[in-house]
Amino acid sequence: MHQPVTDNPFVIMFINMVIVFAVLTVIWGLIELTHRLDPTKKKEEPPAAVSAAPVPPPAAPAAPAVPAGLSMETVAVIAAAVTACGYSVEQIHAIRPAEQPVWRNFGRTQGMRTAR
The missing domain is CATH 1.20.5 (Single alpha-helices involved in coiled-coils or other helix-helix interfaces)
Known part of the structure; x- marks a missing residue:
């Protein structure tokens, strides 16, 4: 065995x-x-000769589009809040109010229901 x-x-x-x-x-x-x-696999090309011309400084980031009803202080606060969330100022394309009639109507009905 x-x-x-x-x-x-x-x-x-x-x-x-x-x-x-x-x-x-x-x-x-x-x-x-x-x-x-x-x-x-792509063949790596040898690096091109680096020119001695100075590199221009980066342009200042473009300011976000500001609607007519917002002040610059409001835009600054919104930009600071977005930056605090981890995004950069360059990622902000536009600031515009969101139309949310449901929230507006909810606030109106809550205002009518409160006891005075």
């Missing part, structure tokens, strides 16, 4: 782990070989 080589679970685990990592290493080697031999 056939006898098992070992009954120790740690030896069996070690053998299995060696097999798994050997297979992973072979797969990794095949992937690296594929990356090196890839015919569709």
Whole structure:
């Protein structure tokens, strides 16, 4: 009859782990070989000669479009709040009031329901 080589679970685990990592290493080697031999990979061009002309300073960010009803202080507060949320001033394209009649009507009805 056939006898098992070992009954120790740690030896069996070690053998299995060696097999798994050997297979992973072979797969990794095949992937690296594929990356090196890839015919569709674009060839890197040598860097162009850098001109000695000075780089102009970056232009100031454009001010967001301001509707006629908003003051510059309101725009500054909105821009500061948006910046505090993690966005930059360059990402603000326009500031315009959102038409939400549901909120307006809710405020009106709540105002009528309050006891005086």
